[in-house]
Amino acid sequence: MAPTTFLIIPTSLIYWIALSSHWGSYRQSCSMAIRPGPLSFSLFTTLFVFLFLVLLFTLGNLTYLQFKKLDDKFREAGELSAAAEIELALTEAIGLSEDKTFRLAAWEEVRQQLDNSTFYSYWYRYRAKNNEFVTAYNLDVAIYDIQGRVLAPIDTSLLPSVIDTQNPGYAIQVRESEPLILVVTPVVDPVSGKxxxxxxxxxRLFTIFNSLSHFNYIDRNSIRITIEEADGLTSQALLEHIEYRLTGDPYAEAIKPLIKESLLQLAATALILTLIIFPLAAWLLNRPILQLSKQIDMLQSSPHTPIIQERVKPLFIKELDKIQSSLYAYHNKLSQAHTTLDQKNQELDDLAQHDPLTGVMNRRAFDAYWREVNDVFKHSTNEICLILFDINHFKALNDTYGHHTGDEILIAIAQTINSILHNREQLFRLSGDEFATILIGISPRKAMQIAKQCHLAITNYPFDKLGINEPVRISIGLADTSTDRDENINALQWQADVAIHFAKRPGYSSIVHFKPELAENARGLFSSKTHSAVYEAVTKGTGLVMHYQSIVDLEDGKPQYFEALVRIVHDGQLIMPSHIFPLVEARSLDQDLDFHVIEKTVSDLQEGRIPSNTGVSINISAPTIVENELVNRLAAFKPFMDNYKLLIEVTETALITQLQTARKNLETLRNMGFSIALDDFGSGYSSLRYLGAMPVDVVKFDITLTRLVDDRANNLILNHLAKMITESGHLLVAEGIETAQIAEQITKLGFRYGQGYYYGRPARKIAKSASRQDNANYSAKS
Incomplete structure (x- = not known):
């Protein structure tokens, strides 16, 4: 045990006793006006530290270290002697075994057996181990011919039936942790020398080992082999696997009582010094440290309160006073930093909740405010009205006059509506051309007046200054809690959607206030249950499932891949796309839906719902195809690319909105291993333009083009169109094949793949027979 072990226990005990006790009282001896210079801590501690180090380390450590070195030398000498002793014993044992073997090989009976091995078995049993050359440690003896084969096989023999005659000599084996020595020596004719x-x-090597050697440094009973089985070891290799204990060193045993006595004396000295020095040091240090601790507690209770350092009482120890001053300076800087950080956080929060283009609140702010309105509605009788504003034909204006003019229209309309709303009423931009405001405590009649004022102000706005020749109009939908207060307030959103839907229709006013009969006329599209179910599924993935429809090879009818089609399960029934997408587009939830479709499709691949060695295609909407996040989301398909062909289907509309961004993302996806399919070809704008400009591998003819095969006048045009696209290197897929006659005609036109009810309806479960081994290559490069 080191001397410091004796010192730590009493030192720590007395030190903490001193700190936990109240030793007198300290009074400030100088006034607040005169701040005395603090004394150096070293003046109080130098003498004590010096005496402590001299007495303890000189008397204790040096003594102990000398004894430790002496003990180490004895042990080192013993280990070297033991290693030499064990090596010598092993060498002697090997030499004895070889000598016995050489003498046995010179025995005349051995040569006789080589001349005539007829009675070798008898000789082995009765003579081989019963002669003057064989001792108790010999386990077995065998004679081999000149080719190294044993003269006759013996069932009980431990030796091999064939030996290597090129390298006679010895080899060490280990069997069940017992070392054995195998010695092979040639039998030489004494006359001819051949x-x-x-x-x-x-x-048995250890039997020879123990019979020869007397160990002075090794405990004979502790010798053991650390391995259980081994072959072909040398003596040096065996030494690495021998373990043993050293015998006791009488010199070291004699020194230990002296060391113990010295350490006890040193410990007694340390205890006496500790009892004297540390209470005195604790009395000097305890009071200022307690004062500093109380000040830290005060800072923790008032973290944002600045400290006037000139009013703080000084500490008489220089180092502690410096700690106190630094602590207060750091506290003041930290308090200032917190204040600045709070201001910056408020600025960031404002930026996060405002639309950067128009300056009004954004969709994130609307959702947060809508949750607050829900809480108000539960505990208040105030009327709540939701007003939606939608710019008529904004996309056409944007395409005609350019994005810059479109931005100017949005800014002008936002400013105009904001000028009419009261200060406590916020305007929100929900999507590209849709705005909303929430009115609280205003009657339906007053809300209608505000809507009319907004409509009139926008109608009279001088948009011609922006270079716009046609009038810019808006449609307004209103919904309030006066219709049915018992209904959930979330119903206002779908009610306002219904109202603005009719405001856009011919024969209705541009401002429509929701009435129950409007919902009856649009029950299939805007029912409250459908709206809630779709919104829940699209935003959270609840109830959203994927159905799959096969795309088949028109030559053999075998599925090549499957198109993932979204459905929503609600109350045991399916909500179809005709009810899903209008609400998704109205609420600008395209990206949320697409990302959930990606997650669901990946999950189905993981569960094995889609047959291996086929493929799957997913539809990506226009707003999502230009998002950088899309590439990150689709990376989840990478583990399946070896066993599945993966396609991304985009419509012409998706390519029109932001052509360059769409092209960049699609090229990235192609490099990742996806194929790109142009969906609904022929239903949109200038379709042929995108075949050359965009990275498209597969062209899917819209159902309207597929049905032209029955029209002779248009059949020729369809034939030439299909031929031109095929020759350009694209694969053709025909949608909407519902009869065998259409399938036959489409095949003749050069289409390779087809899709439609004739081959199967979309289903959640895919038949096992849908899998095929000869998966097609959908790349345009093939």
């Missing part, structure tokens, strides 16, 4: 054969012996 080798007649070979003799091999197998002996």
């Amino acid at each position: 080798t007649q054969g070979y003799l091999a012996t197998l002996s």
